[in-house]
Amino acid sequence: MNVKNIAFKLSFLTALFFIFIQAKAQNKGEINWTKEGNSYYEISGGEIISLTLPKNDRKTVIPASLLGIKGLNEYNIKSFKLSDDGKKALIFTNSKKVWRYETRGDYYVADLASNTITQIGKTQPASSLMFAKFSPDGTKVAYVSKHNLYVEDLTSGTNKALTTDGTDRLINGTFDWVYEEEFDCRDGFRWSPDGQSIAYWQLDARKIKNFLMINNTDSIYPFTIPVEYPKVGEDPSSCKVGIVDINTAKTSWIPVPGDNIQHYIPRMDWIPGSNDIILQQLNREQNESKLFVANAKTTAVNNIYTETDKAWIDAGEEWKWLNNNKEFIWVSEKDGWKHYYRISKDGKSQTLINKGNYDVIESLLIDEKNNQFYFIASPSNATQKYLYKTKLDGKGKLEMVTPSVLPGTHSYDISPNGVYAFHTYQNANLRPIFEWMNLTTGNPFTMDGSITNQLGRTQPPKNKVEFFKVKTEDGIELDGWMKKPDNFDQTKKYPVVFYVYGEPASQTVTDTYGAGRDFLYAGDMAKDGYVYISLENRGAPAPKGREWRKSIYQNIGRLNIRDQAMGAKKVLEWSFIDKSRVAVWGWSGGGSSTLNLMFQYPDIYTTGIAIAAVGNQLTYDNIYQERYMGSPLKTKEAYIKGSPISYAKNLKGNLLYIHGTGDDNVHYQNAEMLINELIKNGKVFQFMAYPNRTHSINEGEGTSRHLALTYTKFLQQNCPPGGK
Numbered sequence: 001m002n003v004k005n006i007a008f009k010l011s012f013l014t015a016l017f018f019i020f021i022q023a024k025a026q027n028k029g030e031i032n033w034t035k036e037g038n039s040y041y042e043i044s045g046g047e048i049i050s051l052t053l054p055k056n057d058r059k060t061v062i063p064a065s066l067l068g069i070k071g072l073n074e075y076n077i078k079s080f081k082l083s084d085d086g087k088k089a090l091i092f093t094n095s096k097k098v099w100r101y102e103t104r105g106d107y108y109v110a111d112l113a114s115n116t117i118t119q120i121g122k123t124q125p126a127s128s129l130m131f132a133k134f135s136p137d138g139t140k141v142a143y144v145s146k147h148n149l150y151v152e153d154l155t156s157g158t159n160k161a162l163t164t165d166g167t168d169r170l171i172n173g174t175f176d177w178v179y180e181e182e183f184d185c186r187d188g189f190r191w192s193p194d195g196q197s198i199a200y201w202q203l204d205a206r207k208i209k210n211f212l213m214i215n216n217t218d219s220i221y222p223f224t225i226p227v228e229y230p231k232v233g234e235d236p237s238s239c240k241v242g243i244v245d246i247n248t249a250k251t252s253w254i255p256v257p258g259d260n261i262q263h264y265i266p267r268m269d270w271i272p273g274s275n276d277i278i279l280q281q282l283n284r285e286q287n288e289s290k291l292f293v294a295n296a297k298t299t300a301v302n303n304i305y306t307e308t309d310k311a312w313i314d315a316g317e318e319w320k321w322l323n324n325n326k327e328f329i330w331v332s333e334k335d336g337w338k339h340y341y342r343i344s345k346d347g348k349s350q351t352l353i354n355k356g357n358y359d360v361i362e363s364l365l366i367d368e369k370n371n372q373f374y375f376i377a378s379p380s381n382a383t384q385k386y387l388y389k390t391k392l393d394g395k396g397k398l399e400m401v402t403p404s405v406l407p408g409t410h411s412y413d414i415s416p417n418g419v420y421a422f423h424t425y426q427n428a429n430l431r432p433i434f435e436w437m438n439l440t441t442g443n444p445f446t447m448d449g450s451i452t453n454q455l456g457r458t459q460p461p462k463n464k465v466e467f468f469k470v471k472t473e474d475g476i477e478l479d480g481w482m483k484k485p486d487n488f489d490q491t492k493k494y495p496v497v498f499y500v501y502g503e504p505a506s507q508t509v510t511d512t513y514g515a516g517r518d519f520l521y522a523g524d525m526a527k528d529g530y531v532y533i534s535l536e537n538r539g540a541p542a543p544k545g546r547e548w549r550k551s552i553y554q555n556i557g558r559l560n561i562r563d564q565a566m567g568a569k570k571v572l573e574w575s576f577i578d579k580s581r582v583a584v585w586g587w588s589g590g591g592s593s594t595l596n597l598m599f600q601y602p603d604i605y606t607t608g609i610a611i612a613a614v615g616n617q618l619t620y621d622n623i624y625q626e627r628y629m630g631s632p633l634k635t636k637e638a639y640i641k642g643s644p645i646s647y648a649k650n651l652k653g654n655l656l657y658i659h660g661t662g663d664d665n666v667h668y669q670n671a672e673m674l675i676n677e678l679i680k681n682g683k684v685f686q687f688m689a690y691p692n693r694t695h696s697i698n699e700g701e702g703t704s705r706h707l708a709l710t711y712t713k714f715l716q717q718n719c720p721p722g723g724k
Contacts, residue, residue: 557642
């Protein structure tokens with residue numbers, strides 16, 4: 001269900017582009033800027049270098065000879081970060097996965113003055129260190145290993161445990177499965193500004209029940225794999241924040257008001273230049289958000305800001321401070337749009353920055369010196385993204401920075417000083433292209449490397465992806481994209497394949513390269529003669545305002561499904577669509593939508609392929625499902641009415657259901673529950689289980705290829721391609 005993992009994969013060419021950018025930046029695809037912002041770091045030729053803009057003047061920061069002492073190079077360095085004074089570098093290597101991402105590994109400190117390189121945490125198990133970071137003065141490094149927090153003095157080489165009670169289920173400095181999956185929480189500790197203490201999360205997962213996955217293939221006797229997994233209605237892990245003194249290793253716990261089991265703390269950080277921390281607390285239903293400021297010395301806690309919503313409130317972003325740390329920037333939908341506010345440290349003063357009926361898609365830069373706020377938005381087209389700015393004091397108008405002659409999707413990585421930006425442009429018919437630009441002038445460094453110049457050398461495809469809108473019988477206007485068959489003949493009727501996700505975690509209808517291309521189809525859909533379409537229902541996180549997004553509250557599996565079905569009905573009125581050949585498919589939340597569409601609207605869809613679907617909403621994790629469906633402790637009616645299993649008896653068409661037995665996200669039990677219901681009602685279908693594969697079903701030799709062939713064969717046999 002969490003779309004971060006699978007719901008909308010990029011095309012292979014787009015993926016290759018982002019792999020290139022990731023290798024360039026060595027930091028999750030972001031530019032590894034220097035502190036002052038006129039340069040950036042990268043690994044090149046076996047050494048770590050800085051490149052100063054605008055001419056990309058090169059300077060060696062760490063020579064290959066020093067990295068070579070430990071066998072480090074561009075192929076095994078996951079990331080690196082310099083200390084604030086620029087005299088040391090912390091290098092992350094030998095990385096291993098923790099659930100989704102490679103967040104544990106080994107760390108080395110390169111001392112640029114002494115030209116030495118030393119491993120940190122050598123007494124800990126190999127590849128077990130997580131989130132190592134320098135103290136503010138660069139003399140120490142703190143890290144997590146085996147759910148305990150440690151600090152190492154770089155001068156003496158001594159290592160000290162700051163916590164000792166960590167176990168598999170008592171988690172210090174990082175998070176449990178569900179916090180990682182649904183709140184995107186991984187790095188669980190923060191150095192204080194003075195470097196004398198560390199604030200950290202502790203999660204107590206000892207009362208969380210194990211979900212047991214069965215491995216039948218890796219030994220003669222099967223064995224179980226336990227995953228701590230709080231399902232709908234089950235209490236989450238107890239969560240609290242402590243402040244540990246570096247010298248004494250004594251922790252003082254912050255007495256945040258409220259039950260620490262029935263509340264979440266998804267965000268926490270120090271207020272710069274102070275002895276205070278700020279944190280966000282969400283109640284169990286996630287419809288009340290409170291911000292607290294706590295003093296590290298006295299542990300006195302003040303509630304400075306409270307917000308409620310009839311649906312849900314998302315976990316906040318990292319705090320951005322201004323006005324000498326007297327104010328911070330915070331995002332809210334309380335005026336009906338996703339807007340940003342300036343809020344005073346005591347919460348008494350609030351200033352709306354973004355005025356107007358538009359959503360901020362992403363905050364990019366707070367330029368306090370020039371009173372500017374840069375962000376991504378698209379007020380008139382929810383499928384696209386552009387760079388905008390407005391006055392940081394809330395007194396300015398909305399100004400578009402991206403040239404309007406470049407319609408599509410734009411992203412920017414802006415330097416900390418707001419002078420330079422790495423600008424990427426793409427649309428459904430254009431592979432991503434990029435340029436380095438001076439943000440203050442809006443001009444690229446060189447015309448040869450400009451996006452405009454590159455466009456002049458680009459040949460658009462003959463068969464373009466088309467965008468359209470349909471208005472359903474309920475009066476709801478839906479965005480959609482469509483890829484028609486090559487050599488399209490208006491007089492013929494073609495089969496249509498709908499790609500669906502449908503839940504609050506992701507959009508599918510975006511003007512990006514890869515739209516209109518079925519990444520799972522083993523061949524060329526347009527060449528074979530399919531019309532490929534995706535529609536965006538209400539509840540998807542499109543920049544269309546709060547009401548659009550939150551109308552799905554307690555209605556997953558119903559409102560989104562009706563929007564999709566009613567949109568499909570309008571598409572089926574088109575003269576070139578064959579109503580007898582209508583297919584739908586999706587993965588994760590899209591798999592759930594596919595099942596619901598096949599079961600609730602069996603007269604529309606003749607063929608469905610559902611992958612890794614939640615068949616019963618009561619089996620999914622509490623944070624995700626309770627956020628969007630309300631508390632099941634009050635009523636389970638919404639969960640039952642939204643679950644595909646409740647409608648399985650209505651199946652008429654051809655169904656292929658696919659699931660990995662090792663899926664720790666959407667458990668394989670969903671498949672078996674749904675299968676039982678289909679069998680009970682005499683429904684014939686096809687099923688494919690992938691042994692020990694996770695939610696992404698890509699582990700093991702030949703798996704991805706086999707999945708694509710299985711998908712394609714079923715689609716071609718039951719929804720044959722070609723015009724008639």
